[in-house]
Structures are given as C-alpha cells and as structure tokens.
C-alpha cells in the first residue's frame with residue numbers, strides 16, 4: 001500500500017499565522033492561500049501554469065485572481081434555484097480564465113437528477129413548485145456557458161491541455177482525513193475516495209463542502225510504504241485544496257473578531273496553485 005507523507009512548509013500553518021501571504025512550496029509547486037487581491041502574486045515564470053481554486057460560493061460573488069484554469073468544487077448556489085444559478089453563471093462567465101471547470105454540490109438541488117431525486121424531494125426546499133430543471137441545466141451546460149469556456153462535469157472525465165500534464169481531481173467532498181475536519185473535530189471525508197488516491201495520484205485535488213476545513217496541503221507520494229524509506233519524490237506529489245469560500249467555522253472565528261467575514265476575504269480567498277512541469 002502506498003504511503004502519503006505530509007510535507008508542510010512551517011510558514012503555512014494557516015490556523016495560527018497572521019502572515020498575509022502563506023505559501024506552500026515544492027520544487028514544482030507554489031500555493032498561495034492569502035494574498036493581496038488587488039495585487040496577486042505573479043507566476044514564478046511564464047513556464048508555470050496557474051490553477052485558481054474556489055468552492056462553496058453559494059450564490060455569492062467576489063474578486064477572483066486571473067489564472068489559466070479555474071476550478072469550482074460545487075455548492076454553486078444556496079438551494080439550486082434558477083435565479084441563484086443564473087447569478088453564479090453570469091459571474092463565472094465573465095471571468096477570464098482559459099478553462100473554467102465546475103461541478104455541483106449538495107446545495108445545487110435542481111442539478112441532482114439521480115433517480116429523479118429533485119422531482120421527488122423539491123418540496124422540502126422549494127415549497128410551491130419545482131424549478132425548471134431543463135432551464136437550469138441549460139445555464140450550466142448550454143451554449144452560452146460553453147462559449148464562456150465553462151465546463152460543467154457530472155461524474156465524468158474531461159481532458160484539457162495544460163503544460164503540466166497529469167490528473168486533476170475535482171470532487172465536492174474531501175477525502176477522509178484530508179482537510180475534512182469539522183468544527184466539532186470529526187473527520188468526515190470519504191474513505192472510498194481516500195482509498196483511490198494511491199492509484200489516481202492527481203497533481204491537484206480540489207474539493208470543498210467542509211467549509212471550516214479550508215486550506216491547502218502538499219503531500220508527497222513515496223513509492224514504498226516503508227517508514228524512513230528515502231525514495232524521495234519518485235512518486236510525485238499532490239496538492240490537496242479545500243477551496244471552500246464560505247467563511248464559517250473555527251478559522252473564520254479566529255480571523256475575524258465579529259464572527260463571519262465577507263466572501264473571498266481573510267483565509268477564505270480563492271487558493272492559487274502554480275505548477276511547473278519539468279518535462
């Protein structure tokens with residue numbers, strides 16, 4: 001069984017630092033969790049590719065730094081209503097990123113058509129009548145979204161070209177024990193997803209859902225599970241990003257004196273992941 005070793009830059013303890021620009025680094029990775037949004041950190045050099053990670057925006061909009069790829073980990077809206085989705089899509093369509101890849105979260109109720117789930121359950125949130133599912137799907141998958149380079153995915157693969165090749169994973173929930181701790185201290189991530197990681201070994205894995213788990217973690221894969229084995233980075237590394245932008249939970253309380261802080265600020269900014277491909 002493969003092993004995940006945690007390699008964290010000592011400056012990155014986002015829960016305790018007040019530094020304005022916590023950075024995770026690795027020879028081929030730079031991660032920025034907090035920065036001046038009016039003057040985002042530059043790419044290390046033009047050969048690098050910038051991924052910008054957001055999630056759990058719940059119909060809110062805020063400034064997003066430019067980059068090559070924008071990844072949204074779901075919970076695009078509060079309850080999946082048409083006007084909420086329209087507002088989110090208009091915001092995403094305006095953003096200048098070359099690729100914008102989005103998925104649904106558990107709050108995007110009208111996009112859940114597994115076994116007609118929404119039609120059977122809409123009354124629990126949308127009292128009078130169900131939302132027009134066809135129109136909402138058109139917002140996320142229609143021509144206008146495609147023309148704006150937005151790709152909505154549902155349990156599917158999407159191939160796009162960036163310089164650093166390798167896999168990018170986008171899931172709404174975190175894997176077990178990776179940025180999945182609730183305010184109550186429980187790890188609530190998905191064990192099956194965690195078990196797949198040694199096989200998938202993505203360069204970047206973006207998720208959200210557990211808002212208070214917001215942050216980034218750089219983990220190196222070792223080709224052997226033997227403790228102390230000095231196999232180096234032969235197995236590569238994965239950047240795990242809990243990109244949830246909803247400011248709630250422990251970290252929000254620590255950073256903001258008066259409870260919640262505005263979206264896209266404090267420790268809940270879009271997380272920037274810069275990757276370099278040495279090949």
Ligand SMILES: [Zn+2]
Nearest residue numbers: 056075209246
């Ligand atoms: Zn959420």
Ligand SMILES: [Zn+2]
Nearest residue numbers: 075105106209
């Ligand atoms: Zn969620």
